[in-house]
Amino acid sequence: MELFTYYRSSAAYRVRIALNFKGIQYDAVPINLLTGEHKEEKYQRISPQGLVPALRLDDRKIMTQSTAILEWLEESHPAPALLPDDSYQRGVVRSWANIVACDIHPIDNLRVLNYLVGELGANDEQKQAWYQHWIKLGFDVLESQIKANPYCHGDQVSMADIYLIPQVYNALRFKFDMTSYPKILSVYERCNQLDAFIQAAPENQPDAV
């Protein structure tokens, strides 16, 4: 498989963790979001949205959108599992993942921040306040809900950890104050001791600057 990725993309980071966790070999194809490589026609043939990640399964099949890719990985490579067996608990894990996937990351990501500054003339303080507002809403709820013993959903790594860790990495990069989130931080530290997470980290990617 080929993963079209960018080292700092949270969504690509999620898929890198899952591929590593399930022991699936892949070739990383870096797409430079800073130089606009994702907007070139060549890449638009891979991902019509011009976003990373995209996963090439074979000569004819490419999958986009990290959540679709992660569900496909879980269905096609079920062991080790990233969702619990219990039907209701699967929903709980997915709801925590969705808080990051839908209610934090899309609002706080690079293209939205660029629009705020470029089109609406937001200054640095306003941009930072925006970022902090949305991540605080999401992290407040996650901190109150996750188990953190030691992972989000208990003693097994789950989809919830796979979404949370890249978002925490991003939060720290934006100097978001994490002192109110001891459970989230403990999950972050614990996950970052695992090979699957370490090898997926931005600084360990071939395109890291």
Added chain:
Amino acid sequence: MELFTYYRSSAAYRVRIALNFKGIQYDAVPINLLTGEHKEEKYQRISPQGLVPALRLDDRKIMTQSTAILEWLEESHPAPALLPDDSYQRGVVRSWANIVACDIHPIDNLRVLNYLVGELGANDEQKQAWYQHWIKLGFDVLESQIKANPYCHGDQVSMADIYLIPQVYNALRFKFDMTSYPKILSVYERCNQLDAFIQAAPENQPDAV
């Protein structure tokens, strides 16, 4: 089951369609997002995020986040299916659903538009431009990718239709020009001939104004 819902919420609308489509009876519990009922302590005990939808499965189990709820519905009530049998095609359908769930709706929803106006002082024109920018990016890709013969993924209703129709309803309410999207519009019109979609429409909810 009890569905905590608001008639105009796109995310609640998705779940209403799916419940109807699968023939699952539920009681609607309206939560008024305009009067701030979702921010009251009573509702925060149902949904710590203070968002709709939330689905009460029984006395002890409540599920939040529409994508988690829809995946749970598909797993627990598999017929009629909302995802194809083929593993790759399931990913394709989910990727289209995710374009709406992650890349349009969270950026264009009420709480974000309220922040733009209230905190950043955006005027009506800027708010409208913001709305149109993000929906155009998403709809351009969906228009080029979906099959629309007659539904997004062919002759069966799928998750993709369940995400798309509430977003189109919202677009029309914001007077977004849909003339460049004949395939999306044809799916919209076709779905709105089905009972599951008609009964889930905002104007047919008990709390519709």
